Amino acid sequence: MSFCPEPGLQEVVEAARGRNLFFSTEVEKHIAEADIVFVSVNTPTKTCGVGAGKAADLTYWEGAARMIAAVSKSSKIIVEKSTVPVKTAEAIEKVLKRNCSDPTVEFDILSNPEFLAEGTAISDLTCPDRVLIGGKDTERGRKAIDVLASVYAHWIPEERILKTNLWSAELSKLTANAMLAQRISSVNSISALCEATGADIQQVSNSIGTDSRIGPKFLNASVGFGGSCFQKDILNLVYICESVGLKDVAKYWESVVTMNDYQKQRFVERIISAMFNTIKKKKLAVYGFAFKKDTGDTRETPAIDVCRGLMADGAELCIYDPQVSEKQVRLDLATPKFEWDHPVSKASPVSDDESVAIVKDPMEAAKGAHAIVVLTEWDEFKTVDYQAVYDSMVKPAFIFDGRNILDHDALRAMGFIVYALGKPLDAFILNGPAA
Numbered sequence: 001m002s003f004c005p006e007p008g009l010q011e012v013v014e015a016a017r018g019r020n021l022f023f024s025t026e027v028e029k030h031i032a033e034a035d036i037v038f039v040s041v042n043t044p045t046k047t048c049g050v051g052a053g054k055a056a057d058l059t060y061w062e063g064a065a066r067m068i069a070a071v072s073k074s075s076k077i078i079v080e081k082s083t084v085p086v087k088t089a090e091a092i093e094k095v096l097k098r099n100c101s102d103p104t105v106e107f108d109i110l111s112n113p114e115f116l117a118e119g120t121a122i123s124d125l126t127c128p129d130r131v132l133i134g135g136k137d138t139e140r141g142r143k144a145i146d147v148l149a150s151v152y153a154h155w156i157p158e159e160r161i162l163k164t165n166l167w168s169a170e171l172s173k174l175t176a177n178a179m180l181a182q183r184i185s186s187v188n189s190i191s192a193l194c195e196a197t198g199a200d201i202q203q204v205s206n207s208i209g210t211d212s213r214i215g216p217k218f219l220n221a222s223v224g225f226g227g228s229c230f231q232k233d234i235l236n237l238v239y240i241c242e243s244v245g246l247k248d249v250a251k252y253w254e255s256v257v258t259m260n261d262y263q264k265q266r267f268v269e270r271i272i273s274a275m276f277n278t279i280k281k282k283k284l285a286v287y288g289f290a291f292k293k294d295t296g297d298t299r300e301t302p303a304i305d306v307c308r309g310l311m312a313d314g315a316e317l318c319i320y321d322p323q324v325s326e327k328q329v330r331l332d333l334a335t336p337k338f339e340w341d342h343p344v345s346k347a348s349p350v351s352d353d354e355s356v357a358i359v360k361d362p363m364e365a366a367k368g369a370h371a372i373v374v375l376t377e378w379d380e381f382k383t384v385d386y387q388a389v390y391d392s393m394v395k396p397a398f399i400f401d402g403r404n405i406l407d408h409d410a411l412r413a414m415g416f417i418v419y420a421l422g423k424p425l426d427a428f429i430l431n432g433p434a435a
């Protein structure tokens, strides 16, 4: 994965490093000395065995717990930072207790899930909507919660520090991501209906967002949600529901992912049908590969499925993204689902598919292309010289805006045939070449 620095992170690290922030590889020594241990290891989706494709793989968590138990000579608070299935704390407590040779050592496990989003992580950290701390409903458990709350109280008002039981905290993290993703899938489903009826998804989103019970955030229709968390967490939730026999609940949440896949597929099909039902050997410029703007992160980016769909129909892609490297794009296009989250040794070979080129300039990407396909909402795509781009393209020149960030009327005035997701369709897109 090609990661660019999180905005503001450098400054935070520079201010604290050597003062109260130290990096070390002497894990065992520092764990032995610590009073509180935050465990932030990866919990990827299992790729094989029971629950493959849905359940979280807790190998790293269990390994961390075994190591903590082995080196601990004093009691500690263990904080779950990683997103984990409900009841992980219970399993981890057993591992800790059974593997610690000193019977006087006690472990208090707390769940303190992370709600930071990429690109805004530092402001989410300094000014969060809430901090959630879950612990056991016992005197010891409540004391442990208060100790951790006192750390956050240095910069977060008391009323924003929510204290719950362990299972509620673990489940709240999965539910928060599932609800956010569900909003996007709901809006995306309505975007299809808008196209069929002549309504405009942005107008619908604005209208419903003014209802204070719904609120305006996370109502932007898109080519699909991506990122390392939404799909993974929903599938984990689905697996948990299935494991406790709640089949209908599992199906309900799984439909959020199904709708996301449908949206990506629908977008690919629109492109193909609008372009005379064939994109074979046609050059298509792809603007954006990251899962959202201001990051080079491509984990579960909708661009992977859309590009694969276009390639399956024989298109020749020329991809431009301001932050994603050629190596990363090729790796992503060649890596099977869920494998990205597993150790590098398992990473698949880099695709050398000649039907894909990766360039460093949006003009170059579009030169001689039949269409531009916008997959990430980068601000710089709004200021491209589209007249010059149009002049360099094969006619009719199409733009498929999967994020609704461009000035569609201006593009139409230049001569482009524009597809704007969830908006009234151009006659050409609606009726095909006959129009």
Ligand code: UGA
Pocket: 083, 114, 115, 116, 117, 118, 119, 177, 180, 184, 217, 218, 219, 220, 221, 222, 223, 224, 225, 226, 227, 228, 229, 230, 291, 292
């Ligand atoms: C998400 C959550 O927002 C964080 O609260 C959470 O802590 C994090 O996952 C996590 O579990 O680690 P993140 O994945 O960084 O954060 O990004 P989001 O801003 O939530 O966007 C996710 C995806 O939804 C992106 O592909 C974005 O383009 C898409 N999206 C977002 C839409 O399609 N429409 C919208 O209206 C909003």
